[in-house]
Amino acid sequence: MERKVYQELGLKDDEYKRILSILKREPTPTELAMFSVEWSEHCGYPRSRKWLKLFPQTGKYQSLVGEDAGGFVYDDTAIIFKMESHNHPSQVEPKQGAATGVGGILRDIFTTGARPIALFDSLRFGKIDNPFNKYIFNGVIDGIQFYGNCVGVPTVGGEIYFDDSYSGNCLVNVMCIGVCPKDEIARARAVGVGNPIIYAGSKTGRDGIGGCSILASSEFEAGEIEKRPTVQVGDPFTEKCLIEATLESLKTGVVLGIKDMGAAGLTCSSAEMAAAGDVGIEIDLDKIPVREEGMEPWEIMMSESQERMLLCVEKGKEERILKIFRKWGLDAVVAGKVLKEKKAVIKCKGTVIADAPTEGLAQAPIYDMAFKKSKVKSQKSKVLSGKNHNKTLINLLSDPNIASKKSVYEQYDHMVQINTAVYPGGDAAVLRIKGKDWGIAATTDCNGRYCYLDPYTGAQIAIAEACRNLVVTGADPAAVTDCLNFGNPEKPDRFYQFKSCVEGIVDACKYFELPVVSGNVSFYNESPKGAIYPTPTIGMVGILKDIDHRCSVPFKEEGDIIVLLGHNKEEEGELPELDLDMEKRVQAACLEAIQIGIVKSAHDLSEGGLSVALAECAILSGKGASVNLSDKINNASLLFGETQSRIILTIAPDSIFSLSDVAMLYEIPCNIIGKVGGKSLVISKGKKKLVNQPVTKLAETYFSAIPNLLKKA
Numbered sequence: 001m002e003r004k005v006y007q008e009l010g011l012k013d014d015e016y017k018r019i020l021s022i023l024k025r026e027p028t029p030t031e032l033a034m035f036s037v038e039w040s041e042h043c044g045y046p047r048s049r050k051w052l053k054l055f056p057q058t059g060k061y062q063s064l065v066g067e068d069a070g071g072f073v074y075d076d077t078a079i080i081f082k083m084e085s086h087n088h089p090s091q092v093e094p095k096q097g098a099a100t101g102v103g104g105i106l107r108d109i110f111t112t113g114a115r116p117i118a119l120f121d122s123l124r125f126g127k128i129d130n131p132f133n134k135y136i137f138n139g140v141i142d143g144i145q146f147y148g149n150c151v152g153v154p155t156v157g158g159e160i161y162f163d164d165s166y167s168g169n170c171l172v173n174v175m176c177i178g179v180c181p182k183d184e185i186a187r188a189r190a191v192g193v194g195n196p197i198i199y200a201g202s203k204t205g206r207d208g209i210g211g212c213s214i215l216a217s218s219e220f221e222a223g224e225i226e227k228r229p230t231v232q233v234g235d236p237f238t239e240k241c242l243i244e245a246t247l248e249s250l251k252t253g254v255v256l257g258i259k260d261m262g263a264a265g266l267t268c269s270s271a272e273m274a275a276a277g278d279v280g281i282e283i284d285l286d287k288i289p290v291r292e293e294g295m296e297p298w299e300i301m302m303s304e305s306q307e308r309m310l311l312c313v314e315k316g317k318e319e320r321i322l323k324i325f326r327k328w329g330l331d332a333v334v335a336g337k338v339l340k341e342k343k344a345v346i347k348c349k350g351t352v353i354a355d356a357p358t359e360g361l362a363q364a365p366i367y368d369m370a371f372k373k374s375k376v377k378s379q380k381s382k383v384l385s386g387k388n389h390n391k392t393l394i395n396l397l398s399d400p401n402i403a404s405k406k407s408v409y410e411q412y413d414h415m416v417q418i419n420t421a422v423y424p425g426g427d428a429a430v431l432r433i434k435g436k437d438w439g440i441a442a443t444t445d446c447n448g449r450y451c452y453l454d455p456y457t458g459a460q461i462a463i464a465e466a467c468r469n470l471v472v473t474g475a476d477p478a479a480v481t482d483c484l485n486f487g488n489p490e491k492p493d494r495f496y497q498f499k500s501c502v503e504g505i506v507d508a509c510k511y512f513e514l515p516v517v518s519g520n521v522s523f524y525n526e527s528p529k530g531a532i533y534p535t536p537t538i539g540m541v542g543i544l545k546d547i548d549h550r551c552s553v554p555f556k557e558e559g560d561i562i563v564l565l566g567h568n569k570e571e572e573g574e575l576p577e578l579d580l581d582m583e584k585r586v587q588a589a590c591l592e593a594i595q596i597g598i599v600k601s602a603h604d605l606s607e608g609g610l611s612v613a614l615a616e617c618a619i620l621s622g623k624g625a626s627v628n629l630s631d632k633i634n635n636a637s638l639l640f641g642e643t644q645s646r647i648i649l650t651i652a653p654d655s656i657f658s659l660s661d662v663a664m665l666y667e668i669p670c671n672i673i674g675k676v677g678g679k680s681l682v683i684s685k686g687k688k689k690l691v692n693q694p695v696t697k698l699a700e701t702y703f704s705a706i707p708n709l710l711k712k713a
Contacts, residue, residue, distance in 0.1 A: 005029075009036035015365065022360040030346055030354040033298035034361060037264035038271060041523050044364025047489040048521045051502045055516035056509050061478050061543070063515040067188050068259065069108045069178075070517025072479045074543050077433065078182045079440060080114040083122070083175040083483040083539040085522035090172040093231040094139025098172050099147035100208075100234040103306050105176040106153060107260035110243050111309065113186040113250045114178030117419055118431055119148050121158035121174055122444040122483070122537045126167025128400065128709050133162075136170050138710075144174075145411040150236035151243070155412035156420050156429035158444055162400045165448070168527025173483040173520075175444055175539040179433060186250050188259040189276035190312040190338050195256060197270070197281060197336035198318060200325040201242050201308035203291035208232035208265070208304025238307045238330070245328040246309060249321050257312035267301045267361075269310040270336070271344050275362035277312075280339030285348040289331040297348045312338060374493035376453055378574065389611070389639055389690045394701050396608045396640065397615060403705035404619075425620065426553040427469040427604055430544065439547035441475035443540055447607070448533030453575045455497045459504030459536050461576070464583045464644060465606055466540040467512055471587045472602035472647060474550050474594040475542030480509055482519040482538055487531030489523045497534035498523075505536060511580045514540075549595055554621035555676045556600040561653050562625060562674040565590060565663065566646035568610065570633035576642045582668070583645040589666040590647050596662075598655040605646040611639040611683060611691055613648055618681045619699045627674030627683045635690055639683065650676060 006016045009032060019027055019035050027035065038044055045052065057065045062073040069082035086101025102119060109116045121144055126133035148155045153176070190197065208231065249255050257277060259269040266283065274281040285300050295303075313321050318334055325332035339345065344361055346354035386392055396402050409424040421439060422430035428443035445466040451458030467477045482505065487494035509516055525532045544550055566586045571577065593599045601621075605613045610629075618625055631638055651659055656672065663670030681698060683691040 006032055006036065009033065010040055011036050015039060018365060022357060028353055030298045030301055031356050033302050034267045034271070034354060034356065037267050037302055038361050039364040043264045043268055045521055046364040047367050047369050047523065048498065049366050050368070051499060054502060054506045056506065057515050059479060059515040060513040063479060063517055064185065065515065065517050067112060069112050072517065073182045075436065075438065076182050078114060078180050078185055079177065079541055080109055080112050080180070081175060081177040081481055081539065081541055082108050082518040083173055083481045083537065084108065084520045085483050085485060086172045086174065087170060087485065087522050087525055089231045090140050091136065091170050094136050095143040095146065096231050096233050098140040098143030100232040100306055101172050101174045102144060102147040103234045103236065103239050104262050105174045106151065106239060107262065109176045109178035110246055111186065111188065111258050111260045112178070113184050113247070114180040115247060116153045116176050116178045116243065117417060118177045118429065118442065119153050119155045119174065120442060120444050120539065121155060123158065123160045124166040124171035124448065124535060125162050126164060127162050129712065130167065133167055134710060140170065140172055141408055141411060147234055147236045149413045151240050152416055154414045154416045154420055156414045156431065157424055157442060160405050160408060161448065163448065163533065165530070165533045168529045169525045169532055171485050171525065171532065171535060173485070173537045175481060177442055177541060186255065186258050188273060189257040190273040190279050190281055191256050191277045193279065193338050193340045195312055195315050195338045196318045196334045197283065197338065198311040198313055198321055198332060199288055199308070199335040200245070200311060200332040201330050202235065202238055202305060203289040203331055204300055204303050204308070205291045205305045206295065206299060206303060209299055209302045232304050232306050234306045241328040241330055242307050242309065245325045245330055249311070249324050252320060254314045254317040254320060255311055256314060259310050261308040261310060263304065265302060265304045271358050271361040273310060273312065274342070274344060274358040278342065280341045280343045280345065280358060281336060282339050282345040282347065283336040285346060287333050287335040289333060297346065297353050301346065369489055369495045370492040371496040371499050372492035373496050389635060390693055392640060393611050393615060393691055393693065396612055397698060397701045398705040400706050400709060402608050402612060404703045405706065406703055407707045421547060421550060422473060422552050428473050428475070430473050430550050432547055437546065439544045441470045441473040441542045441544055443469040444537055445469060446535050446537040448535040450575055451497070451501055451534040451536060455500035455534050456504040457575060457578055459501040460508040461578055461644060462536060462538045463505060463508035463512065464578060465604065466538045467587055468604035468647065470540060470542035471591045472551060472604050473544065474591065475544045476591060477512060477514060477540055477542040480514050480516045480538060480540050482516060482536055484519065484521045485525050485532060485535040485537065486523055487526045494531055501534055501536040508580065512584065549597060551594050551599055551602040553603045553617055554601060555617050555623045555625065555650055556621070558623065558677045559653070560600055560650040560676040561656060561672055562627060562676060563649045563651060563659060564646060564671050564673045565649065565668055567643065567669050568631045568633060568638055569641065569643040570637045571641050571643055576644050578644045585666040585668050586645045586647060589662050589668050590649065593649065593659055593662050596658070598651055598658050599649050600652065601650045603648045605648065607642065609640040609642050614683065615681055615698050617648065618695045619702050622695060623676055624678035624680045624695050625674050625676050626678060629673060629683065629685050635685065638685065639690060
């Protein structure tokens with residue numbers, strides 16, 4: 001049976017009937033296109049919005065929630081941050097998909113009036129021994145370095161995982177952080193009847209048409225390459241000019257509202273600005289700068305061409321704003337005005353081609369999705385079954401999920417803007433805030449395998465690990481953004497994963513007093529090979545109240561004592577347990593010890609357990625260590641178990657009593673396990689040496705693993 005136009009646009013039969021009810025007539029082609037993109041899962045969140053309302057929006061710091069990007073306030077400064085996905089575009093066209101993912105998240109930040117100061121990339125790929133996965137990997141990395149390096153915002157952190165579940169559907173999640181005075185935050189709304197609406201930035205083309213409704217809101221099927229035309233094309237040099245022009249325009253005080261044209265392009269920015277301001281909007285498509293002849297009205301409204309903004313300005317002051325954008329070499333025109341009646345009116349060649357209620361457009365229907373828990377396949381590691389612990393450690397350090405990502409992040413400019421105080425490769429990046437004696441730390445975290453095994457606990461572990469990664473730098477966790485990557489929500493087992501992960505994040509964030517200030521949902525991450533692991537990526541930012549007391553991973557001095565905070569457990573299950581109370585107390589003790597100045601280095605324990613954490617401290621410092629453990633648990637669990645709520649610290653010998661006092665205060669285990677020194681990492685249990693490896697061999701394995709795999713693929 002021939003598919004109807006609305007079905008081709010991703011709308012379902014009942015949604016089309018709802019549109020007929022809203023308009024009380026048949027929709028025009030332009031209206032149909034506008035509803036299709038606004039009601040897509042990527043824009044309107046009809047299948048997830050019910051659950052997203054559960055996220056806490058208040059925490060230990062003043063939170064900023066409700067706009068395209070959120071954040072929190074510290075010392076009268078707004079820290080604005082958000083994470084978004086560009087998964088399907090990156091699978092179809094890796095370089096431009098990843099590049100425009102960077103460009104899009106940058107616009108979400110500077111549209112608020114905040115200057116972008118840092119980028120993070122959380123990436124998932126199929127195993128790179130597969131040539132096509134290698135092509136996707138190389139293309140994505142190329143796109144990130146191309147856009148980020150050119151636009152002048154440092155890429156300072158992130159993570160990379162490889163697993164078969166992401167083969168056929170990679171994940172490209174990008175986070176950006178910006179700062180501005182708290183009283184200079186801009187709003188994404190149109191206000192004041194008769195005020196002009198300005199279009200500014202690049203010209204509109206046919207790239208990205210239907211990207212949010214056709215590409216991002218459906219599963220990949222065989223022949224995915226046919227979706228290549230829906231991928232946008234980015235220009236970082238234009239974006240750099242757009243950053244400066246936008247921030248300069250906002251400084252004038254005559255911009256009343258502003259929104260970038262991301263997913264759904266002109267449709268989203270116009271309808272949502274009007275809905276947010278409780279007004280209507282009129283757009284004249286004859287005024288829109290286009291770069292291709294013969295573009296249809298619906299193409300202009302659906303286009304996701306990059307580097308474009310929509311502004312609402314004071315009537316009579318528009319020329320002032322137009323001059324600023326044109327000075328920066330950008331297109332800028334008055335393309336419409338604010339209406340009293342709450343509707344979006346689109347004109348072309350003097351004719352009204354769309355006339356729809358803004359509330360109906362901007363508020364997608366909310367669905368109650370069926371959910372059902374399903375059985376999971378065993379994920380037990382074969383790596384830990386052997387008795388040769390030296391070999392196991394080398395195998396783990398050569399696993400691309402644990403091995404150094406230096407060969408990737410050294411392609412990124414992480415020093416531009418000269419704010420970076422702790423570089424990529426550790427637990428979290430640390431950034432100075434110019435003119436302040438405090439700074440921020442930030443990280444992205446998620447173990448998709450844990451979330452597959454138990455979505456609720458796995459999501460909580462992601463929150464807990466992100467907190468630990470900040471705490472070990474000396475930062476107090478402040479707020480969360482998330483990027484929720486899941487399979488097809490219309491399949492009950494996939495929606496169960498989403499629902500359970502959301503519930504886990506909600507409960508953990510409430511426990512740690514963290515608001516979820518922004519985020520993104522990415523559904524339909526499936527290919528003919530199946531669904532991805534449920535991957536609720538967590539982005540987290542924390543405050544270092546004294547940036548001079550920041551900590552990092554490498555061992556610092558020969559003779560320093562190595563201390564373990566937390567319990568070693570014999571956990572034979574595939575998923576480690578999480579005790580939120582113990583986690584919170586371990587973190588509090590670590591943070592206090594760093595803040596009083598007795599900690600020289602700190603590193604959290606995660607993938608690969610205690611032995612990998614010790615190896616990383618040794619590798620990054622070039623210093624060995626002698627460690628002796630007395631725990632009465634089996635050696636594999638002791639060395640490689642991924643028990644949560646553990647942190648390694650190094651301190652001067654005469655600081656042990658101060659650290660012990662802190663540990664007693666928070667009632668947590670605090671044990672001396674070794675000493676920094678020598679050229680090898682030696683881990684013993686009693687008189688038996690379990691691990692004895694030269695640091696040079698560990699380092700060679702750790703740094704060369706990914707480059708070697710790429711050479712073979």
